[in-house]
Structures are given as C-alpha cells and as structure tokens.
Amino acid sequence: MGFPGTWMTQSESVVYRVVPKCACSTIGQIMFYSDHGTFFDGDIHDAETGMHKWALEESQGPISDNVTGQRSFAFTCVRNPYTRILSSFFDKICGIQRNGRRYRGNLVPQLMQKYGIEVGGEDGKQDFDQIASFRRFLLFARDTIRWRRPMDPDIHWSAMSGHVSTFIVNGGRYDRIIWTEDFNGGMQQVLDAIETPHPVDLAAIPRFNESEGHGPKRTHPVEDYFDDLSMHLVREIYKRDFELFRYDFDNPGNKKPIGEIDLDEVHAKLGD
Known part of the structure; x- marks a missing residue:
C-alpha cells in the first residue's frame, strides 16, 4: 500500500501526510517555499516537480526509504469534523x-x-x-x-483518522499532529523542529485556500x-476523529480543540 497522500520536500527536511480540507494547500506551499525560496505558481496539488509526492512514481522510493527509516520530522494537520x-x-x-x-x-x-x-x-x-x-x-x-x-x-469527507492511519500502519511515525484551528502555533512548532534551505517567516505567508470562492x-x-x-x-x-484529535462533539459551535493530542494513543489506536 505504501504511503498514499504523503508529500516530502526535495531536501527531505520534512514529511507531511495530507488530510484533505485541513490547510493542505498552505502547508504544501510552505514546504515548497522552504526548499526553493519561492511559491509554486498555481495550485500546489498540481505540482509535479519541486516536491516529492507519493502520487509521482519517481518519488515513491525516496518517500518509502525516508518514512520507514523515520529519517525526517513527520507531521499532519487535522480539523474540527x-x-x-x-x-x-x-x-x-x-x-x-x-x-x-x-x-x-x-x-x-x-x-x-x-x-x-x-x-x-x-x-x-x-x-x-x-x-x-x-x-x-x-x-x-x-x-x-x-x-x-x-x-x-x-x-474530502472520509474520516481524518483513516487518512492519518495509513502512514502509521505502513511503518511511519508522526512527530507532531497540528490543528487547523491553531495553524500558526502548530506550524511554527514544525518549522522550529526542522532545518530548511530557505527560512520561512510564517507571519508573512499568505493563506492558500484553493477552495475559496468555489461555492x-x-x-x-x-x-x-x-x-x-x-x-x-x-x-x-x-467518532474516532473527535476522540483522538480532542474536538468537542457536544457543541458544534466550538471549533477549538478541548485537550492535547496524545501521539502515543494515536499510534496505538490507528496502528492496528
């Protein structure tokens, strides 16, 4: 099965498991910028050069080697269901x-x-x-x-835990899971943990919401x-998304998480 939905910078500074509808366009552009000092011209989902993606056959070997060897910082991003x-x-x-x-x-x-x-x-x-x-x-x-x-x-509407789990089941391990609702805080923690060819000033990064204005x-x-x-x-x-990623099921109006994500619990429950 490998690592579907996994992106990695060409410099192998960081590995990211895409979860649709969870800031993936912005994260992808930050990864691209951190390697090249410029953003991809267009929707990052269309990029076929400048970044490793599991969907690109030539990227599968480098991603597999990196992830199974747990050589780079790996993360994903989740959102209130x-x-x-x-x-x-x-x-x-x-x-x-x-x-x-x-x-x-x-x-x-x-x-x-x-x-x-x-x-x-x-x-x-x-x-x-x-x-x-x-x-x-x-x-x-x-x-x-x-x-x-x-x-x-x-x-786009299948459970986040299903996306997150494939990475674990096939031999990967997350170093961090960040929330879309605290994007800058979480993404800064990722950037602080890695070394990139080009520095990233998160405050200066635009939000690449590719679905904006579609509907x-x-x-x-x-x-x-x-x-x-x-x-x-x-x-x-x-149910599993609410429990593992600490969102408030009882109050749909509260989009913020209500506790800290336990990475050991995530790996234990999604690694079956």
Missing part, C-alpha cells in the same frame, strides 16, 4: 471546481435526484435552503462511508446546520 464536513459540502457539492465543472461529473445531479439536495443553481450563487440541503448531504456522506453506496467515500458563502453559524439527527450522523461517521 463539523467545520470540515461543512466545508466539503460548500466546496465540493455546491461549488464549481477550478476546471470549470462540477466535482466528479455526474455526482451532483445524482445527489439532487436521489437525496433532494439543492446547490444554488448552475453557478452555485443562487439562494437555497442551505441547512436542509446540508443535512441531506450528511445522509449521503454517511451512506458512502458506512455502506459504500451509492459510491465509495470521497477523500456559495455559508449564511448561518456552524451550529445551525446540526440538529440532533445531524449530530448523531456526525458521531457515527467521525
């Missing part, structure tokens, strides 16, 4: 992607037909009942994760999208 699934809905379901099309071709028409989801019209900009549509999307996400139908779960703006507070049934579905899908 409530805000992550909401972001996935507005970006991937309601939004027009950077290729000018809907995400995954006929997925959205299928969701509109089978689940009664609205997405704000052709361009995603018209008014619609965001709360009702999001709750229907949540049913769909649960169906994909629990029963793998009407399709396999998508990486409609969220018009309600986070907690308004989650009634008792929605919270039950979220617990069913993301």
Whole structure:
C-alpha cells in the first residue's frame, strides 16, 4: 500500500501526510517555499516537480526509504469534523471546481435526484435552503462511508483518522499532529523542529485556500446546520476523529480543540 497522500520536500527536511480540507494547500506551499525560496505558481496539488509526492512514481522510493527509516520530522494537520464536513459540502457539492465543472461529473445531479439536495443553481450563487440541503448531504456522506453506496467515500469527507492511519500502519511515525484551528502555533512548532534551505517567516505567508470562492458563502453559524439527527450522523461517521484529535462533539459551535493530542494513543489506536 505504501504511503498514499504523503508529500516530502526535495531536501527531505520534512514529511507531511495530507488530510484533505485541513490547510493542505498552505502547508504544501510552505514546504515548497522552504526548499526553493519561492511559491509554486498555481495550485500546489498540481505540482509535479519541486516536491516529492507519493502520487509521482519517481518519488515513491525516496518517500518509502525516508518514512520507514523515520529519517525526517513527520507531521499532519487535522480539523474540527463539523467545520470540515461543512466545508466539503460548500466546496465540493455546491461549488464549481477550478476546471470549470462540477466535482466528479455526474455526482451532483445524482445527489439532487436521489437525496433532494439543492446547490444554488448552475453557478452555485443562487439562494437555497442551505441547512436542509446540508443535512441531506450528511445522509449521503454517511451512506458512502458506512455502506459504500451509492459510491465509495470521497477523500474530502472520509474520516481524518483513516487518512492519518495509513502512514502509521505502513511503518511511519508522526512527530507532531497540528490543528487547523491553531495553524500558526502548530506550524511554527514544525518549522522550529526542522532545518530548511530557505527560512520561512510564517507571519508573512499568505493563506492558500484553493477552495475559496468555489461555492456559495455559508449564511448561518456552524451550529445551525446540526440538529440532533445531524449530530448523531456526525458521531457515527467521525467518532474516532473527535476522540483522538480532542474536538468537542457536544457543541458544534466550538471549533477549538478541548485537550492535547496524545501521539502515543494515536499510534496505538490507528496502528492496528
């Protein structure tokens, strides 16, 4: 299986396991900058040079050797499950992607037909009942994760613990897991622990939110999208994420973590 979703700087200063919807565009650009002193011109997910990525065949050997030998500082980044699934809905379901099309071709028409989801019209900009549509999307996400139908779960809404675990199961070990909600604090700890060819001033780094503007703006507070049934579905899908990464299940309005992540616990529970 190897190390899917793993990126590494060419200098091998740091290894990062991508978790979708968790600041991965910004992290990738910081890694690129730390090696080259310049940002990648475009979406870092499209970069095929200047950084090792598991998806690039020529990078798999160097990544495998580094990770199994635990030669470099390794980290990942997580996010509150409530805000992550909401972001996935507005970006991937309601939004027009950077290729000018809907995400995954006929997925959205299928969701509109089978689940009664609205997405704000052709361009995603018209008014619609965001709360009702999001709750229907949540049913769909649960169906994909629990029963793998009407399709396999998508990486943008499958549980973070699943992404994080592949790195551990195949022989890697994390030195740190940071929170999107304390991005600067966590990323600074990563940078303090490594040596990079080019210094990185975190305060001067822009945020590379590649999903910004893809879809409609969220018009309600986070907690308004989650009634008792929605919270039950979220617990069913993301129970392990809440527990391991110390997020507050009982209060969807509190996006901040409520405790420290125990790396030994993460490795023990996700390394099976």
